[in-house]
Amino acid sequence: MATSAPYVVLGAGSWGTALALQLIRNNQGARLWGRDSLALAQLEASRENKRYLPGFPLPAALVLTDDLVSALKGAAGAILAVPAEALRETLETAVRKGLGHLPILIAAKGMESATALLPHEIARAARPAGSLALLSGPSFAREVARGLPTAVTIASEDAQVAHQFADAFHGLSFRTYLGQDLTGVALGGAVKNVIAIGAGLSDGLGMGANARAALITRGLTELVRLGLREGARLETFMGLSGVGDLMLTATDDQSRNHRLGRLLAEGVPIDEAQNRIGQVTEGMRTLPALQKRRRAAHVEMPITDALDAILNHGADPRQTLEQLLERSRTVEFPETG
Missing domain, CATH: 1.10.1040.10 (N-(1-d-carboxylethyl)-l-norvaline Dehydrogenase; domain 2)
Incomplete structure (x- = not known):
């Protein structure tokens, strides 16, 4: 059972759900946040993400919430698993709701259409202060949810933050490798x-x-x-x-x-x-x-x-x-x- 501060995953799609399951599997506390109250109520009732990741029961230890203030309170870090186009709005909302200097791990891949910015560049524009890391690599959500062997890169210019997130996810069939090249990792994704x-x-x-x-x-x-x-x-x-x-x-x-x-x-x-x-x-x-x-x-x-x-x-x-x-x-x- 997890005893340390929980991580909050922002984005209750297939990827966010799979990452939350990996955290729970790795004995980390985890909260899964989504903006759609109705969808979150359905997830809570069925304890399954039937729309985006059907077939995987959500453990009782995984907290589901649409309340961003409570999701962020006391968290060890935030994982952003929303589409790249939604990253800026999600981060700006999180900043207003208490994100503060909490370390963030960006699991989005892509570019912002209006600015052509990469995920870490969007994050720095939306929250100039605070450490960040990127998670990328060959990782289909369903295979991560099944616990099949997966290896990813976690890159950050802040070694302590990279190690923190790598330790949170690394375990069993999920292997994390460390890097520093944010631009290369983001462009690849x-x-x-x-x-x-x-x-x-x-x-x-x-x-x-x-x-x-x-x-x-x-x-x-x-x-x-x-x-x-x-x-x-x-x-x-x-x-x-x-x-x-x-x-x-x-x-x-x-x-x-x-x-x-x-x-x-x-x-x-x-x-x-x-x-x-x-x-x-x-x-x-x-x-x-x-x-x-x-x-x-x-x-x-x-x-x-x-x-x-x-x-x-x-x-x-x-x-x-x-x-x-x-x-x-x-x-x-x-x-x-």
């Missing part, structure tokens, strides 16, 4: 969702395993190119939050972004495809912001351009992906060519 839509399109169009592998690999090249321009470390992209998360998201239909690509390849309109999936597809929201960010950095990202043309400008998926192959040949690594 954002860009992989965009590339995963492309991989889903390729798979749905029947372009084959070779095409999927090429798209993922060259997508990783685009991520590295942007990351290095922004001061990230190369090794970050070779780790869990880089190639690890990209491989997972771009090859498995548990990924909402991959499923979106497959549905679009079948001719399903974007709005209908997103309705069928029923949860946020971060890649769609991230793509316009990613375009802003890479143009500001003067970085060439042809796969990202092609996906932007398909998703936001009505380009034909097959023709556009085939045109990628028709580009002038070049060396794989320009600096060594």
Whole structure:
């Protein structure tokens, strides 16, 4: 039984619920907060997140609440498991409700559409004071909830905060690795969702395993190119939050972004495809912001351009992906060519 101060997870979707279950499994006190009072009442009545994570009973030790003041009171730290687009509003609300200097762990992946900011940048704008960390890596919510083996990166410029959150989650089948490269970890979590839509399109169009592998690999090249321009470390992209998360998201239909690509390849309109999936597809929201960010950095990202043309400008998926192959040949690594 937990004896230390509890952690509060902000966001009662599939990911927030899975993280709360891992905290309980690891003998940590945990509170799960959601803004929807009716939804929280239903969770309390059924002790199951039937909408976002069905099939996993919520232990009695997990406190469910829509009262943010009480959720934050006496907490050891806050984990933000909301979509990137909702991160600023959630943090600003938490600050008004007593967040103070409580350390925060951001489990969101993506960019803010209006500003093209990454999650840690949004957090610093919404709460200039206080330590933060990022959690990222290959981690489907259902597999975490099942207790299947999972490894993630927890990155922070504050070593004490990184260790605090890593210790809270590390245990049994959930392994945490420490890092410091916030920009690299955040970019990996954002860009992989965009590339995963492309991989889903390729798979749905029947372009084959070779095409999927090429798209993922060259997508990783685009991520590295942007990351290095922004001061990230190369090794970050070779780790869990880089190639690890990209491989997972771009090859498995548990990924909402991959499923979106497959549905679009079948001719399903974007709005209908997103309705069928029923949860946020971060890649769609991230793509316009990613375009802003890479143009500001003067970085060439042809796969990202092609996906932007398909998703936001009505380009034909097959023709556009085939045109990628028709580009002038070049060396794989320009600096060594």
